[in-house]
Amino acid sequence: MKLAVIISVILVVGAIVCIGRLFVRDHKIETHGRDIKALVEDIRHVGTNDGGSFEIAYRLSWREGDARRTVDGRDTVLASRMPQLQKGCEVDIKYLDDSHILFVFNA
Structure with missing residues (x-):
């Protein structure tokens, strides 16, 4: 019983820590x-x-000065947002580094 x-x-506690992170x-x-x-x-x-969320793998690119920057990543997005994330579309993101990207969707 104690073990349970x-x-x-x-x-x-692990779930709370994970959500907090x-x-x-x-x-x-x-x-x-x-x-x-x-x-x-891609x-x-x-x-x-x-x-009702999708896990996606993506490749994004943008221009920084004369260079083209490309980043690959994975994220979870609501199914209702998927039409805004099609190949060839432009999306707004918040970029901190290659491991910290957040999609910005207008309401």
């Missing part, structure tokens, strides 16, 4: 990230969850 309680506490990550991107208009060069549907 300990495992439950560990799982709950996501909020901190998003806040860091929101406050320190640059606003960029990027071109969707996008693939990787998976779907029960909440």
Whole structure:
């Protein structure tokens, strides 16, 4: 019985820490990230969850001075946002670094 309680506490604390890290990550991107208009060069549907969201793998590119910058990543987006994320479309992003990108959708 004690083992079940300990495992439950560990799982709950782990979930709270994970969610907290996501909020901190998003806040860091929101406050320190640059606003960029990027071109969707490639996008693939990787998976779907029960909440109506899609996990996607993407490749984005944009111009920085004379150079073309390209970044690959994965993210989870609502199914209703997928029409805005088609190959060849331009999207607004907040860019902090290659591991910290946030899609910006207008309401």
